Amino acid sequence: MNSELHWVHYLPVITTTLSAIFCATLLARYRLKGKGAHLLWWAGGVFCYGAGTGLESAVTLFGNSPALNKAWYIVGALLGGYPLAQGTVYLLLSRRVANLLSLVTVPVLVLLSVVVMLSPTNFEALLPHKPGGSALGWQWVRVCTPLVNTYASLFLIGGAILSAVRFARRTETLHRATGNTFIAIGALLPAIGGAMAKAGVVEGLYVGELTGLLFIWAGYSFCVRKPLAVLPSSRDRRSATASTDAAVIPA
Numbered sequence: 001m002n003s004e005l006h007w008v009h010y011l012p013v014i015t016t017t018l019s020a021i022f023c024a025t026l027l028a029r030y031r032l033k034g035k036g037a038h039l040l041w042w043a044g045g046v047f048c049y050g051a052g053t054g055l056e057s058a059v060t061l062f063g064n065s066p067a068l069n070k071a072w073y074i075v076g077a078l079l080g081g082y083p084l085a086q087g088t089v090y091l092l093l094s095r096r097v098a099n100l101l102s103l104v105t106v107p108v109l110v111l112l113s114v115v116v117m118l119s120p121t122n123f124e125a126l127l128p129h130k131p132g133g134s135a136l137g138w139q140w141v142r143v144c145t146p147l148v149n150t151y152a153s154l155f156l157i158g159g160a161i162l163s164a165v166r167f168a169r170r171t172e173t174l175h176r177a178t179g180n181t182f183i184a185i186g187a188l189l190p191a192i193g194g195a196m197a198k199a200g201v202v203e204g205l206y207v208g209e210l211t212g213l214l215f216i217w218a219g220y221s222f223c224v225r226k227p228l229a230v231l232p233s234s235r236d237r238r239s240a241t242a243s244t245d246a247a248v249i250p251a
Contacts, residue, residue, distance in 0.1 A: 006203075008203045008206055008207065009060050009061070009203070009206070010057075010061075011206040011207060011209075012053040012054070012056040012057040012060065012206050012209065012210075013053075013054075014210060015049075015050065015053040015209050015210045016050045016051075016053045016057060018050075018210075018214070018217070019047070019049050019050025019213060020050055022046050022050075022213070022217050022220075023043050023046040023047045023050065026039055026042050026046060026220075027039075027043045030043065037087075037090045037095075037098070038087040038088070038090040038091040039087070040087075041083050041084070041086045041087030042084060042087040044083040045079075045081070045082070045083030045086075045087060046084070046213075047083075048075045048076075048079040048080060048082075048083055049213065052072060052075045052076030052079075052209075053076075053206075053209055053210075055068055055071055055072040055075065055076065055131065056072060056076070056131055056205075056206065056209075059072065059129060059130065059131045060129050063128055064126055064128055064129060064130070064131065066121040066126065066135070068131070069121070069126060069132070069135050070116050070117055070119070070121075070136075072131040073116055073131070073133055073136065074113045074117070076131070077133060077145050077149075078109060078112055078113060078116070078145060079109065080149075080190065081152035081153065081156055081187065081190075082105070082109060082148055082152045084152070084156050084187070084216075085151065085152035085153075085154070085156040085159075086098075086101070086105075086155070088155045088156055088159040089101055089102075089155050089159075091159075092155075092159050092162075092163075105151065108148075112141060112144055112145075112148070115138065115141050116136065116141055119136045119137050119138040119141060120137030120138070121135055121136070121137055122134070122136065123135070130202045131202075132197075132202075133145070149191070153187070153191070156187045157184050157187045157188060160180040160181070160183040160219075161180070163176070163177075163180040164177045164180035164181045165177075167180065175222050175225050176222065176223050178219075178222045179219040179220065179221070179222030179223035179225075180219060180223065181219070182215045182216070182218050182219030182222060183215070183216050183219035183220070183223075184219075185212075185215045185219075186212045186213065186215025186216035186217075186218075186219060187212065187216065188212075189208040189209075189212035189215065190205070190208045190209050190212040191208075192204070193205035193206070193208020193212070194208070196208070
């Protein structure tokens, strides 16, 4: 047991618990609607998010090991944002393009995950109570991780910002503009925390992950909320149908 624990080290436990509840909420909505590939991707993304923070909890509270460190790197560093971004891909792009991107990116992620599992461990760099990529013997794998995260950021953060701008143009969709703004902020916070962790302040990652999840969940809640009753203009009435499916988060 880690003898130098502070309250911040227990934050990943809270994040994992909330992720489980959020994941169940997304799956319940999928069952209710009976469709929506984006919902399944988002549920998978939140599951990976919670699995990553759960492994952080195990490492921080009880100690690190090569197996735990590699598992954390796969679900946290590689899959932390990708499934969430892929949900956005299925919502914003055509099904054909989304399937094509999945066919290209999923095998790459599977291959990188296998490489991480097979990588030897640099025990001198394996921190006793902090997960990190520096313990991987094949450090070239870490060069590929920013490429995956760039893809995830492009669609998750970029898609949320684009949708927020579009929805801000009409009064009856301001709730979705607010929601997508929250999602963009929430997706950015773990990245900031990750940068702090690389600088040696891993606690910044724990704070960023928890607040990021809260922002994303709040954004989702705004997006699925029923809009306030307004009197739409003739232009708004003509564009209402076309804009219904343009949200980053499912309605």
